[in-house]
Amino acid sequence: MVAQSRRAVRYWALWTLTVPAFAVVVLVDLAAVGYAVQAFTDLPSWRGLDVVLALTASALIAVEGARRVENRRRRGGALHKDLAPAWMIAAAVILHPALAILVAVLLRIWWRIRAGKCIPYRWAFSTAVHVLGVGAAHAAFTGTRDLTGDSGLGLVVSMAAGALALVATDTVLCGLAISLIIPGSSWRETFGGIDDLSTDATAATFGCLLAGASLVSPWFAFVAIPITLTAQRALLLGQLESEAQTDPKTSLSRVDWWRRRTEEMLRTARTQREPMAVLLIDIDHFKQVNDRHGHLVGDEALRAVATILRSAIRAKDVIGRFGGEEFVIALPDTGIDDATVTADRLRNAVAASPLAAMCAGVLDDPDLDPDTFHLTVSIGVAVHPSDGADVDDLLLRADRAMYAAKAAGRNRVRLAADILPPTRVTSQPGTPTRPRPDRSPARPDTALDHQIPSPTVAAARPDRSASAADRT
Numbered sequence: 001m002v003a004q005s006r007r008a009v010r011y012w013a014l015w016t017l018t019v020p021a022f023a024v025v026v027l028v029d030l031a032a033v034g035y036a037v038q039a040f041t042d043l044p045s046w047r048g049l050d051v052v053l054a055l056t057a058s059a060l061i062a063v064e065g066a067r068r069v070e071n072r073r074r075r076g077g078a079l080h081k082d083l084a085p086a087w088m089i090a091a092a093v094i095l096h097p098a099l100a101i102l103v104a105v106l107l108r109i110w111w112r113i114r115a116g117k118c119i120p121y122r123w124a125f126s127t128a129v130h131v132l133g134v135g136a137a138h139a140a141f142t143g144t145r146d147l148t149g150d151s152g153l154g155l156v157v158s159m160a161a162g163a164l165a166l167v168a169t170d171t172v173l174c175g176l177a178i179s180l181i182i183p184g185s186s187w188r189e190t191f192g193g194i195d196d197l198s199t200d201a202t203a204a205t206f207g208c209l210l211a212g213a214s215l216v217s218p219w220f221a222f223v224a225i226p227i228t229l230t231a232q233r234a235l236l237l238g239q240l241e242s243e244a245q246t247d248p249k250t251s252l253s254r255v256d257w258w259r260r261r262t263e264e265m266l267r268t269a270r271t272q273r274e275p276m277a278v279l280l281i282d283i284d285h286f287k288q289v290n291d292r293h294g295h296l297v298g299d300e301a302l303r304a305v306a307t308i309l310r311s312a313i314r315a316k317d318v319i320g321r322f323g324g325e326e327f328v329i330a331l332p333d334t335g336i337d338d339a340t341v342t343a344d345r346l347r348n349a350v351a352a353s354p355l356a357a358m359c360a361g362v363l364d365d366p367d368l369d370p371d372t373f374h375l376t377v378s379i380g381v382a383v384h385p386s387d388g389a390d391v392d393d394l395l396l397r398a399d400r401a402m403y404a405a406k407a408a409g410r411n412r413v414r415l416a417a418d419i420l421p422p423t424r425v426t427s428q429p430g431t432p433t434r435p436r437p438d439r440s441p442a443r444p445d446t447a448l449d450h451q452i453p454s455p456t457v458a459a460a461r462p463d464r465s466a467s468a469a470d471r472t
Contacts, residue, residue, distance in 0.1 A: 089207025
């Protein structure tokens with residue numbers, strides 16, 4: 001038994017940390033233990049256990065009631081915010097630090113029981129952060145109250161100071177640990193974005209209100225449960241909006257949201273008299289991927305191409321999935337020369353990418369031979385204002401140019417300016433469907449031809465791209 005315990009300790013994830021990360025984790029844990037011991041040593045009496053019971057019980061009911069919502073919320077990365085600190089803020093404000101620590105530890109123990117598997121050192125570190133946060137909140141509350149007094153406004157300011165201290169302690173210590181444990185983390189992944197800050201502000205505000213109500217009677221904490229559940233559901237709003245705008249298969253924008261963004265950009269381009277380009281991109285012979293390797297490989301290849309395209313454009317460019325194996329990109333403040341360079345860069349990036357390795361790494365499919373599993377794209381380019389005055393016109397011209405690229409042999413870029421003018425198509429205003437393009441071939445003497453030889457999927461059928469109807 002002792003030998004097994006030693007082996008278990010030897011394989012703790014704690015020992016895999018870098019020296020700076022290990023030092024921060026251990027120092028925070030030791031500081032929390034030392035502060036807790038001092039707080040319980042200075043505890044004059046156990047008066048206030050009824051408040052501890054009320055806050056802990058109401059918090060557990062609120063946590064369990066919101067569990068389905070929390071499971072629904074996306075957990076991206078190591079940072080996750082919720083409203084649990086509100087109960088700790090209330091405890092830190094109205095209780096002795098030792099009793100406030102007791103509330104925080106009880107909530108963390110319940111979380112550990114309900115969470116099932118977790119990394120022990122991370123749970124211990126999070127618990128230590130909450131203990132130190134409770135101490136910081138109590139110190140800030142009492143210090144500010146000594147300056148402002150116990151008047152109505154002074155008490156509110158003191159509570160706000162305490163709430164701010166707990167949130168700041170949690171943000172700084174967790175952010176520091178994440179930056180050391182996961183090197184290369186962005187500022188948003190480390191300290192959170194606007195949504196995370198809003199969650200902290202909600203928890204701080206609710207904690208102050210809960211503290212004020214508990215000063216009247218600790219059992220008011222149970223009245224706050226429905227408010228907490230409603231606030232937890234409100235945290236889903238941003239995620240639901242993002243999901244409504246995002247294609248689930250590629251994580252790119254849906255075409256309707258892409259169109260709204262592009263129309264806004266086009267209005268800005270008209271006002272500022274700037275050019276704007278639209279690229280329509282289609283994966284060549286994509287149907288053969290599904291036929292030869294199955295739709296799981298096809299879906300993974302689609303995601304891989306989407307990742308390549310998204311990583312090769314600017315932050316202000318807007319990319320979306322147009323449908324099937326087609327993608328569309330709006331390039332603001334981009335003329336024909338820059339649009340051509342961008343299109344060529346995207347085409348080369350897809351042709352040169354190790355798609356077999358990207359897909360096999362996810363699917364563990366040994367049949368994906370990197371020497372034969374390749375994909376290329378054909379790209380049509382249309383530029384405002386020369387190729388169209390609205391989004392429908394630009395899509396129409398870019399679509400014709402993309403068909404011309406396929407007809408010329410695929411893995412090419414074609415400009416709408418080099419294609420014969422399209423037949424005018426009448427459509428209802430505001431109709432979201434794509435106009436039917438004129439699929440006449442490009443003029444071989446003027447069409448822009450950019451090609452780097454790159455094999456398509458192994459053993460592909462003979463190229464029938466002279467017929468523009470073949471769009472696989």
